[in-house]
Amino acid sequence: MAAASTSGSSRDIGGSGGGLAAGEMEVEAYRRLFPLPFYERHLLDSVRPDARPLHRARDTSIALGPVASADGSALVKIGDTTMLAAIKLEVMTPSADAPDEGSLAIEFHMPPICSPIVRPGRPAEVAPVVSKQLSDVIMSSGMINLKELSLITGKAAWMAYLDIYCLNADGSLFDAALLSAIAAFSHLQIPLVSLSDDGRVVAVSGDLLEDESTPELVNKERKLLLHSIPFSLTCILHKKYILADPTAEEESIMETSITVVLDSSERLVSIYKPGGPVLAHTSTVKDCIVLTKHRMKELQNILEESLSAMEVV
Amino acid sequence: MGAMTVDRADGRSVNQLRPLACSRNILHRAHGSARWSQGDTIVLAAVYGPKAGTKKGENPEKASIEVIWKPKTGQIGKLEKEYEMILKRTLQSICLMTIHPNTTTSIIVQVFGDDGALLPCAINASCAALVDAGIPLKHLAVAICCGLTEGGSAILDPTKAEEQKIQAFAYLVFPNSPLSILPSAPSAEVDGPIENGIITSVTHGVMPVVDYFNCLERGRAACAKISEFHRRSFESQVPGDLTKAT
Numbered sequence: 001m002a003a004a005s006t007s008g009s010s011r012d013i014g015g016s017g018g019g020l021a022a023g024e025m026e027v028e029a030y031r032r033l034f035p036l037p038f039y040e041r042h043l044l045d046s047v048r049p050d051a052r053p054l055h056r057a058r059d060t061s062i063a064l065g066p067v068a069s070a071d072g073s074a075l076v077k078i079g080d081t082t083m084l085a086a087i088k089l090e091v092m093t094p095s096a097d098a099p100d101e102g103s104l105a106i107e108f109h110m111p112p113i114c115s116p117i118v119r120p121g122r123p124a125e126v127a128p129v130v131s132k133q134l135s136d137v138i139m140s141s142g143m144i145n146l147k148e149l150s151l152i153t154g155k156a157a158w159m160a161y162l163d164i165y166c167l168n169a170d171g172s173l174f175d176a177a178l179l180s181a182i183a184a185f186s187h188l189q190i191p192l193v194s195l196s197d198d199g200r201v202v203a204v205s206g207d208l209l210e211d212e213s214t215p216e217l218v219n220k221e222r223k224l225l226l227h228s229i230p231f232s233l234t235c236i237l238h239k240k241y242i243l244a245d246p247t248a249e250e251e252s253i254m255e256t257s258i259t260v261v262l263d264s265s266e267r268l269v270s271i272y273k274p275g276g277p278v279l280a281h282t283s284t285v286k287d288c289i290v291l292t293k294h295r296m297k298e299l300q301n302i303l304e305e306s307l308s309a310m311e312v313v
Numbered sequence: 314m315g316a317m318t319v320d321r322a323d324g325r326s327v328n329q330l331r332p333l334a335c336s337r338n339i340l341h342r343a344h345g346s347a348r349w350s351q352g353d354t355i356v357l358a359a360v361y362g363p364k365a366g367t368k369k370g371e372n373p374e375k376a377s378i379e380v381i382w383k384p385k386t387g388q389i390g391k392l393e394k395e396y397e398m399i400l401k402r403t404l405q406s407i408c409l410m411t412i413h414p415n416t417t418t419s420i421i422v423q424v425f426g427d428d429g430a431l432l433p434c435a436i437n438a439s440c441a442a443l444v445d446a447g448i449p450l451k452h453l454a455v456a457i458c459c460g461l462t463e464g465g466s467a468i469l470d471p472t473k474a475e476e477q478k479i480q481a482f483a484y485l486v487f488p489n490s491p492l493s494i495l496p497s498a499p500s501a502e503v504d505g506p507i508e509n510g511i512i513t514s515v516t517h518g519v520m521p522v523v524d525y526f527n528c529l530e531r532g533r534a535a536c537a538k539i540s541e542f543h544r545r546s547f548e549s550q551v552p553g554d555l556t557k558a559t
Binding site for chain 1: 370404521
């Protein structure tokens with residue numbers, strides 16, 4: 001690849017860019033060979049190569065219910081990053097030290113479809129880290145009250161398996177995964193169950209309700225009540241700039257990232273800054289929190305729109 | 314603000330750290346090693362490097378760092394992988410990566426005891442081991458755990474029992490304050506001195522934003538003390554110990 005010298009010895013690239021021929025190939029070559037100066041030229045004008053201002057996140061869309069066989073599912077796209085979340089519920093016996101609580105198992109998968117760096121024998125290093133971060137945030141934010149997943153105290157409770165698959169990894173993986181988990185929980189329809197004759201809890205299908213001998217239902221609630229919902233925003237720090245919602249290219253060039261998660265009552269659920277060459281001062285942290293608050297309002301609107309669109313259908 | 318006295322099980326005040334102990338050069342085959350303990354949390358870190366070659370996927374124009382975390386019991390799971398990643402990125406930000414390009418430095422962390430604040434203890438141990446190995450660093454990373462009780466008061470360096478009872482806690486890593494013989498340029502101190510910047514911050518549990526900034530203040534003050542402790546323990550090293558087989 002290129003030599004480490006930044007004196008711009010190639011005539012095509014040029015030093016200060018003055019008098020550059022306007023060919024597409026040269027810009028692309030400059031972008032690959034000198035990614036950091038390429039980005040810094042854009043940052044001086046407070047814009048990024050994809051014409052976004054520094055503090056704007058990419059276009060976000062949520063589609064509810066793409067997986068018909070799952071009890072709750074959602075497909076979320078932030079820019080090109082795509083996440084598919086699906087929830088399956090299963091009846092199980094609750095543990096002895098929490099007999100009136102259900103449980104939740106969260107898994108995050110990065111199959112090879114999502115990125116050229118992931119291969120079957122070489123799993124992505126970030127996958128277990130994002131998986132753990134997701135479970136920590138979802139459990140500690142108190143969004144799901146495990147007692148609502150209980151059916152019969154001490155005998156039966158729901159076990160919810162939440163699986164999130166990354167279909168396209170283009171930066172901000174944690175943000176998209178968290179949003180898809182929340183959307184899937186909002187879409188979740190808990191199946192109706194009743195107690196069969198031999199004391200087991202069985203699922204009841206919709207048409208049985210029309211029968212005369214309606215079985216006694218164990219649960220009446222179909223939807224899970226979500227308490228303070230957490231929303232997150234990942235920002236990249238580079239010198240004095242803060243870039244919100246980075247793409248994979250930006251994440252690989254500028255390595256310092258900070259993820260702020262706030263819940264709907266604006267309490268801090270998590271600030272995650274795993275090292276990085278740029279030090280975050282208090283003013284930077286405050287700016288990131290303000291950006292996250294804006295983003296939270298945007299995401300709340302998008303989530304409500306997609307929920308109401310689903311009700312209409 | 315009125316400081317509420319919190320009763321801690323071991324009788325410490327809210328700002329008091331557990332007794333720190335650091336011994337270096339324990340493993341003779343490793344290029345550098347250090348054992349760091351904060352109360353009953355004991356971590357041993359060993360450094361091997363720089364070794365030739367980088368792993369596939371790493372940038373060969375820079376040195377790379379590899380971290381292996383060995384828990385005290387049990388198999389390696391997601392928690393260990395997360396700690397490895399946080400430790401790797403924290404240490405990458407303090408090492409001078411361009412001095413030895415195309416090399417790998419391995420840091421192996423072995424947990425001997427876990428009584429709360431495990432990750433900060435491991436970060437402190439790894440920094441001491443890196444200094445023992447002679448790897449060039451920009452500055453040290455000094456780590457502290459700061460917990461937030463129900464009443465909103467911040468306690469430093471909680472034990473495991475305290476960690477399970479408190480509402481939220483944060484692992485914070487700051488650079489240590491440089492002691493330089495050159496006068497620092499006044500234009501460089503825009504945001505405050507370098508030791509006020511956060512290298513790493515990992516939080517668990519929900520807390521109000523104001524309390525997080527409060528934890529940052531307490532954490533900085535505590536890191537200044539740990540930074541002093543590092544400096545004293547390095548200065549006591551006998552300079553005649555420079556014969557190390559590489």
